Amino acid sequence: MVDKKLIVAALGVVVALGAIGPSLAQIFQQAEAHGVQAQLQSRFVRIDDETWSKQSVHTGDTLTVSGKFVSLVQRDLRGWYTVYGDSPNAGNRWEIVARDPPGNVIDIPGNAIIPYTLTIKALEPAVYHMHTQLNIASIGPGLGPGQTIVVTGEPIIKPIPWTNVAYQSIIIGVAYVVTFATRPWQVI
Incomplete structure (x- = not known):
C-alpha cells in the first residue's frame, strides 16, 4: 500500500501548483505573436x-x-x-x-x-x-x-453612398431571414 505521507505530499504539491501556477505562468510567460505579421x-x-x-x-x-x-x-x-x-x-x-x-x-x-x-x-x-x-x-x-x-487645406467630405448602404442592409436582412428560417427553433 502506498504510504499515506506520500499521497498527502503529492496532493499538497498539486494544490500548491494550482494556487500559484497562474502567477508563475504570468511571470514566465512566453512572448508569442500570433497574428502579428507586419514586415x-x-x-x-x-x-x-x-x-x-x-x-x-x-x-x-x-x-x-x-x-x-x-x-x-x-x-x-x-x-x-x-x-x-x-x-x-x-x-x-x-x-x-x-x-x-x-x-x-x-x-x-x-x-x-x-x-x-x-x-x-x-x-x-x-x-x-x-x-x-x-x-x-x-x-x-x-x-x-x-x-x-x-x-x-480644408477636408474634402465625400458623400455617403446611401444606395450601397441600403443594398448591403437588404443583403444582411435576407441572410438573417435565411438563417432563422432554416434553423430549427429551440426552447431555451
Missing part, C-alpha cells in the same frame, strides 16, 4: 526604390508613389497593394486615383521584379507618414520605407 513578407517580397512625387500637397491634389516589388522566393504569390498613413488624427483619408499594375489583386511571379505606381488624392489635412503597403495572401501585410507627407 513578415520581407522574406518573401521586398519593396524597393519607394519614391514619392511630393512631400507637401493641398487637399484635392494628387501625388504618386512608385517603386518595385522584388520577389525573394521561387513560388508565385498573390497580393494587393495600397498606401498606409499614420498621423495624429484618426482620418488618414486618401483616395486611390490610379494603379499600375491595374486592379486590386496582382500576381507576383517567383523571383520577379514588378514595378508599381500608385496615384492618390489627399482628402484630409494632417502630417502623415506614408508607406506603400503590400498585403500578400496567406502571409500578411508589409510596409515600404515611407515618407512624411504634409497635407494642408
